[in-house]
Amino acid sequence: MDSFREPSIQGREEPPLEDRALRPQRMAEMVGQRGVYERLEIAIDAARKRRESLGHILLDGPPGLGKTTFATCIPNELGASLQIASGAALAAPKDLLPYLTNAAEGSVLFIDEIHRLPAAVEEFLYPAMEDFRIDITLGDGVAARTINMPLKPFTLVGATTRAGLLSAPLRDRFVIREHLDYYSPEELAEIVRRSATKLSMPMDDATADEIARRSRGTPRLANNRLRWIRDYSTSRADGRLDVDIARTALTMQGIDEMGLDGFDRRYLETIQRVFGGGPVGVEAIAHTMSAAPDTLEDDVEPFLLRCEFVVRTPRGRKLTPKGDEHIGGPAGRGRLF
Ligand code: ADP
Numbered sequence: 001m002d003s004f005r006e007p008s009i010q011g012r013e014e015p016p017l018e019d020r021a022l023r024p025q026r027m028a029e030m031v032g033q034r035g036v037y038e039r040l041e042i043a044i045d046a047a048r049k050r051r052e053s054l055g056h057i058l059l060d061g062p063p064g065l066g067k068t069t070f071a072t073c074i075p076n077e078l079g080a081s082l083q084i085a086s087g088a089a090l091a092a093p094k095d096l097l098p099y100l101t102n103a104a105e106g107s108v109l110f111i112d113e114i115h116r117l118p119a120a121v122e123e124f125l126y127p128a129m130e131d132f133r134i135d136i137t138l139g140d141g142v143a144a145r146t147i148n149m150p151l152k153p154f155t156l157v158g159a160t161t162r163a164g165l166l167s168a169p170l171r172d173r174f175v176i177r178e179h180l181d182y183y184s185p186e187e188l189a190e191i192v193r194r195s196a197t198k199l200s201m202p203m204d205d206a207t208a209d210e211i212a213r214r215s216r217g218t219p220r221l222a223n224n225r226l227r228w229i230r231d232y233s234t235s236r237a238d239g240r241l242d243v244d245i246a247r248t249a250l251t252m253q254g255i256d257e258m259g260l261d262g263f264d265r266r267y268l269e270t271i272q273r274v275f276g277g278g279p280v281g282v283e284a285i286a287h288t289m290s291a292a293p294d295t296l297e298d299d300v301e302p303f304l305l306r307c308e309f310v311v312r313t314p315r316g317r318k319l320t321p322k323g324d325e326h327i328g329g330p331a332g333r334g335r336l337f
Contacts, residue, residue, distance in 0.1 A: 022195045022223050027073045031194070031219075032187035033066060036178045040070065043176055044077050053106050053153040054078065055175030056129055058114075060163035062302045064220030065180040067159035071110040074157060081107045087116035093124035100128050103154035114158035115165040122170050129156055129173045161298045182217030182306060185209065191219050195226055201233075206243045214250055214259040216303045221259070228253060258307065258326065263291075267300050268309060268327045271319045279316035 024030045027037060027044075040057070047054040054074070059067040075082040083099050090096050090111070103109055111117070117125070127133045132151040137144055158174065160166060171177070183191070189205070189212035196203040211229065215222035232249035233241045254262040270288050271278050282301070286293040301317070304310045309323030 022198055023069055024073060026076055027070070029194075030066065030069060030073065031190045032183045033070075033180055036070070036180060039176070039178065040074070041077075044074065048078065054108075054155040056156040056158070056173060057176040057178070058158045058160070058163070058166075058171065058174035059178050059180060060160045061180030062182070062218070063161055063299060064218040065182065066219060067180060068110070068112065070180075071108070071112075071157040071159060074155075075108040078106060078108070080104070080155075082110060083107070084110045084112070087111055087113040090117055090121050092118070093121055096121055096124060097134070100134060100151055100154075101149075103152055105152040106154070107152075108155045108157055110157045110159070112159045113161070114170075115160045115162045117170075119167075122167060125156075126169065126173065182303065183219060184217070185212045188212035188215055188217065188219065188222050192222050192226055195223050199226070199230060201226075201230055201241065203241060204243075207241060207246050210243050210246050211250075214255050214257065216259040217306070218303075225250060225253075225255065260304075260326075264300055264304065265327055267296060268304065268319065268323050271310065271317060272324060272327060277324065278310075278318035279313050280318075281316045285317065 027041065030037060036059075043054060043057075057074070059070055061067060071084075072082060081104055083102060085096070085099050099109055124134065127135055128151055132153050134149050134151060136147045136149060138147060139145060156174075163171070163177075163179070189208045192208040192211045192215075193203065193205075196208065211222060211225055215225055229241065229246050229249045232252070233239055233245055237245050254265075256265070260268075266289060267285065270285050271280060274288055275284070282293050282296055286296050289296075301310065304323065305312065307322070308320055309326055310317050310319055312318075
């Protein structure tokens with residue numbers, strides 16, 4: 001159906017079609033995020049028992065941590081239908097209209113990248129979220145009149161990598177707000193083992209641990225790296241797989257022992273070499289790297305901040321001694337100015 005779109009998923013590594021095969025369909029199949037899982041489970045259970053629609057849910061966190069997966073599992077738990085839209089594609093209220101009028105009672109409407117909704121669309125959404133009603137203005141000037149159209153009670157699930165960019169009125173209309181954090185190596189190793197089973201790849205624990213350790217706490221990266229290792233094993237190792245083969249395959253992709261790829265290291269090296277370790281604004285780094293500031297802020301910095309390789313100061317980003325060491329410091333070596 002036209003109105004059912006695949007979500008656009010941000011990130012450097014695009015999700016292949018097989019992603020769908022690896023994506024859990026039920027919440028019980030999801031690994032990690034226990035706090036979020038338990039709170040959502042309670043809200044879903046209560047909605048089901050009271051035969052009411054579930055309150056609107058906002059999920060935020062870096063790309064690839066499971067926001068879309070939660071959003072697709074929730075309607076499965078409720079036995080309800082799901083529509084998927086992307087904030088970037090909803091340019092005007094009329095783009096949102098079919099989703100709202102198609103929403104069945106108790107169904108879920110998932111809006112990915114909800115921080116990218118233009119203000120006019122956001123305002124159109126307020127009465128839909130609050131009173132399950134939309135206000136449509138017909139005509140112009142003195143002849144203009146507003147028609148109120150009732151909607152079926154539905155649940156909006158919004159996902160964002162930038163909760164800070166959401167306007168307060170929109171944020172306040174979400175009853176449940178959850179932040180997804182990076183996965184521990186143990187949780188990620190469990191995801192790798194489950195995905196390997198789904199891909200019919202026999203794997204020992206040491207190999208699963210190694211892939212997990214090198215996946216930046218992110219299930220999407222773990223799955224993508226697993227697929228690459230499978231290709232490498234088929235093409236170069238007669239289908240054999242052990243920790244050394246996994247390591248060789250990942251090194252060939254420029255992935256280091258912390259899971260950073262060439263782009264992450266280039267970011268650190270730019271701060272170190274070009275800006276003498278910082279502090280430097282993200283725009284200047286992005287400009288030097290010919291990258292979009294958004295990509296750095298969404299995709300690169302959260303994990304490097306978490307690793308304490310960089311810090312954010314009022315005057316910009318600064319490389320830490322730990323970050324400096326990771327790329328073979330000392331800071332300032334070969335600095336340009
Ligand atoms: P986001 O929407 O936050 O960018 P996704 O929900 O698309 O991330 O997750 C990317 C992939 O990672 C999914 O296709 C799924 O295979 C895997 N994944 C994410 N979260 C989990 C989880 N908790 N347990 C198992 N697999 C997960």
